[in-house]
Amino acid sequence: MNQTNSNTGPIPFDLLPDSAEIGSRGELLIGGIAVDDLAAEYGTPLFIYDENHLRSRCREALRAFGDGAAYACKAFLCLAMARLVHEEGLHLDVASEGELHTAIAAGVPGERIVLHGNNKSLDELSLARVHGVSRVVVDSYDELDRLSELHSHDGVIASVLLRVTPGVEAHTHEFVSTGQNDSKFGFGLASGAALAAVSQARSNPGINLVGIHSHIGSQVFNVESFARALEIVVEFSEPLELPELSVGGGLGVAYVESESAPSIAQWGELLSDTCQRLGVKARICAEPGRSIAAQAAITVYSVGTVKELPGIRTYVAVDGGFGDNPRPMLYGSGYTAFVPGRVAEPRPAVARIVGKHCESGDVLVREASLPNGVGVGDHVATPVTGAYGYSMGSSYNRIPRPAVVFVSNGSARPVVRRETLEDLISLDVE
């Protein structure tokens, strides 16, 4: 491993799940269990979630937003996660029929679910009505028409928030920036579309308009962006005298050593202060996803190949890749890495950690700091992979999707089993 390394210390614990601790052999424990033991039992790649970390972030959101708190399921969802979030008292924000089905199958009642999506089908809207979903966040005139059509058949009146775009740049990656005027999401405030949508919704017998929703983007570090968006939205929403105002999600999290992010509590405080200053009477709702799930998990891989390219770099190839973490490839997102069995050791070596998919862009960590001597068969882990990893993953190259385990207080429970080769051909028709 022949590059210079500016970041040679051990992995900082503030990038690891809350329960992370060092065992007697210098190994990482999460939820009281050695990560290497979990990898041996469940195989790699493996997502390991600290269940108490997830619960603690849910509670923080509940303290910040009260009954207005929802978890954005797109960040990470499975039956166990839906149950955990529901047990902790948050609503579930779902953005597709599949997410809705998962929440319902987990036993979450419709009245605790909010339906999102910029292109909801009649089937999605119908399923939501069958289960009595509490809120539909409407994104287009076509959707207003669909709700009207459904109402003419079933008589159900949908409680609706209208999603508006405030025209605010969130200073995040273009692909996750959603509050600007040029957006596929919502009704523009500046263009007058939002006002027209309010009047259409109000004259639609199938709709009970209860609020306005906006979401400026994801992985936003600068909380001032939220305050600025709120000022613009409130100028529009307060005169409407609606009972609810949703600020969406989007709070950023630190992925690497050089980043730091506000907590959910600080985000809530800023929004609450801003609302107080603006004299907002509506109940504030929020939908954090990443800030609840991201730092709760790490992904553990096994090293399969190490290639030293003299004078160029060292490639460490692991048994996963962009199929379990597409964020580096999609957004150029930075990650860091460590060896769970040697968590307290300095990391003087540098390598590029790559996956096993047939793409040169299948890079997990461009400049990973690692302890010296990492070789074939070792475990390497990336922290902060609990959001938009498993949920955004794929089985490209027909590489089976990893397993997911929840750990807490010395015990582990698998919550998603590893995909099998048989699963991979189970949809194919002979």
Ligand SMILES: Cc1ncc(COP(=O)(O)O)c(C=O)c1O
């Ligand atoms: C409407 C909406 N709400 C909430 C979220 C969750 O955002 P985050 O995971 O960044 O908190 C998203 C993410 O894109 C979203 O589109």
